[in-house]
Amino acid sequence: MQTERVLIGDLKKHSGKEVTIAGWVDVRRDHGKLIFFDLRDRSGKVQVVALPNHAEAHKLAGDARAEWVLQVKGKVNARPEKMVNKDEANGALELEALEIIVLSAAKELPFEQSAELNLDTYLDYLPLTLRTPRAQAIFKVQAVIIAAFREFLTSQGFTEFQSPKLIGEDAEGGANTFEVEYFGHKAHLATSPQLYKQIMVGALERVFSTSNVYRAEKHSTSRHLNEYTSLDFEMGFIADHTDVMETETGFLQLMAQRLRETCAAEFALLKSDIPTVPEKIPSLKLREAQKIIKEEYGVDCINEPDLEPQHERWLCEYAAKKFGSDFIFITHFPLAKRPFYTMEDDADPGYAKGFDLLFRGIEITTGAQRIHEYDALVAALARKGLNPEKFAFYLQAFKYGMPPHGGIGLGLERLTAKLLGLENVKEATLFPRDLNRIDILLSK
RNA sequence: GGGGUCGUAGCUCAACUUGGUUAGAGCACUCGCCUGUCACGCGAGAGGUUGCGGGUUCAAGUCCCGUCGGCCCCGCCA
Numbered sequence: 041m042q043t044e045r046v047l048i049g050d051l052k053k054h055s056g057k058e059v060t061i062a063g064w065v066d067v068r069r070d071h072g073k074l075i076f077f078d079l080r081d082r083s084g085k086v087q088v089v090a091l092p093n094h095a096e097a098h099k100l101a102g103d104a105r106a107e108w109v110l111q112v113k114g115k116v117n118a119r120p121e122k123m124v125n126k127d128e129a130n131g132a133l134e135l136e137a138l139e140i141i142v143l144s145a146a147k148e149l150p151f152e153q154s155a156e157l158n159l160d161t162y163l164d165y166l167p168l169t170l171r172t173p174r175a176q177a178i179f180k181v182q183a184v185i186i187a188a189f190r191e192f193l194t195s196q197g198f199t200e201f202q203s204p205k206l207i208g209e210d211a212e213g214g215a216n217t218f219e220v221e222y223f224g225h226k227a228h229l230a231t232s233p234q235l236y237k238q239i240m241v242g243a244l245e246r247v248f249s250t251s252n253v254y255r256a257e258k259h260s261t262s263r264h265l266n267e268y269t270s271l272d273f274e275m276g277f278i279a280d281h282t283d284v285m286e287t288e289t290g291f292l293q294l295m296a297q298r299l300r301e302t303c304a305a306e307f308a309l310l311k312s313d314i315p316t317v318p319e320k321i322p323s324l325k326l327r328e329a330q331k332i333i334k335e336e337y338g339v340d341c342i343n344e345p346d347l348e349p350q351h352e353r354w355l356c357e358y359a360a361k362k363f364g365s366d367f368i369f370i371t372h373f374p375l376a377k378r379p380f381y382t383m384e385d386d387a388d389p390g391y392a393k394g395f396d397l398l399f400r401g402i403e404i405t406t407g408a409q410r411i412h413e414y415d416a417l418v419a420a421l422a423r424k425g426l427n428p429e430k431f432a433f434y435l436q437a438f439k440y441g442m443p444p445h446g447g448i449g450l451g452l453e454r455l456t457a458k459l460l461g462l463e464n465v466k467e468a469t470l471f472p473r474d475l476n477r478i479d480i481l482l483s484k
Numbered sequence: 485g486g487g488g489u490c491g492u493a494g495c496u497c498a499a500c501u502u503g504g505u506u507a508g509a510g511c512a513c514u515c516g517c518c519u520g521u522c523a524c525g526c527g528a529g530a531g532g533u534u535g536c537g538g539g540u541u542c543a544a545g546u547c548c549c550g551u552c553g554g555c556c557c558c559g560c561c562a
Contacts, residue, residue, distance in 0.1 A: 069520095069523095070518090071524075074521075078522075089521090148494080148512075149513095151511080151512070155511075160555075215560075255560090257560060260557090262555090262556070263561090268562065348559095451562030452562090476555095
């Protein structure tokens with residue numbers, strides 16, 4: 041029968057008792073006759089002390105090294121008053137080792153867990169480096185973001201669905217796709233769940249998905265990935281794109297609330313702040329934003345169809361200063377710059393009922409109201425030089441009745457990175473795929 | 485596709501500008517000492533094809549040319 045294991049985070053409840061814990065050796069401090077080591081499990085850390093009067097345990101404590109996996113039976117002692125470590129959750133107690141079982145020895149580590157690493161070294165050793173408190177904090181925060189996305193949208197009557205990753209045609213014609221050999225045919229990896237989201241609006245009215253998408257772009261920057269997670273929702277029966285913006289704002293507000301409730305320690309560790317999300321996120325038309333850039337920063341980008349990364353950084357700086365918001369919506373990009381399914385604003389011809397959301401200097405979302413009338417959509421395809429016949433499957437959704445609708449795609453890794461102040465989006469990706477790397481460098 | 489920058493020990497870096505004996509440091513590792521440490525401490529040791537190839541020179545980690553690789557910026561996007 042297996043020994044009952046106590047979680048390290050629960051040791052306080054067992055003061056004075058004999059318990060068995062198990063975990064990884066963090067740091068060892070060997071004084072010869074007296075050996076200390078910190079043991080770590082999913083719930084926390086505790087100092088174990090091995091004394092010579094338990095000879096076998098003392099010997100094994102001397103042999104153990106960082107990352108060895110040990111099971112330790114011991115007595116939960118209060119530490120002498122002078123030895124209390126106020127910085128640790130278990131700093132007032134320690135475990136006196138009575139019996140140690142080595143569950144797994146570890147080879148010599150290439151570096152200490154606390155070492156500051158270059159990004160490529162960090163990525164080369166992810167199975168090891170993901171054990172650091174920093175990495176664990178990043179991916180706990182990311183899990184909370186996804187949970188908040190599910191929680192908020194579910195509460196608003198959205199249904200989660202799984203979008204296909206293998207698609208036939210390069211439907212949207214925008215981003216470059218990875219080609220896949222498919223039983224003698226050519227298939228592609230999805231660059232977005234967009235078309236399936238819209239089809240699902242016809243079925244379930246309000247839907248969302250959290251999917252990996254794939255972009256075969258040879259970019260090499262601190263904000264691009266070739267496989268990333270897109271948080272997508274699409275909702276029917278909207279008046280216009282501002283309904284979509286409100287829904288996204290509602291998600292961001294719940295996300296910030298959940299982060300404040302559960303991730304304060306993680307944000308403290310990463311030395312970043314949880315943003316306050318305004319009741320109404322400030323919103324500017326692209327042309328207004330460009331005017332501001334000219335007035336505030338002296339660069340004339342008026343009439344350019346899009347924002348450059350530097351412009352996005354400036355606008356976020358401006359939003360923080362002027363509106364006290366880390367977020368700002370930019371609306372009404374030229375229709376020509378947006379995908380075929382984007383709806384034009386009749387009140388502002390030539391411009392889209394769509395938006396980007398900028399956060400702390402970077403674009404994290406694109407959203408819009410979509411064209412829902414079959415004939416208008418077929419015409420829009422033709423205007424973009426796309427062949428409507430290739431979209432016949434998708435077009436059925438519109439042929440047979442589709443409400444006014446719209447939605448967004450949000451880059452999870454970008455949001456995570458900017459929330460936590462990470463310099464490179466790859467740090468906010470468990471196993472990033474980029475131009476040079478799928479787990480290991482492709483050149484190796 | 486265009487541009488910038490970097491490559492020295494397992495890791496993080498110094499020495500390069502201004503060429504000069506045996507390429508150093510911290511951490512990790514090995515051995516020894518240590519009963520209150522918590523980045524434990526002290527002493528000793530081991531660890532290098534300076535990415536690779538060529539050139540200049542009495543002499544190259546350092547200068548030049550080529551090449552391979554990383555990172556970053558722009559384009560494109562989330």
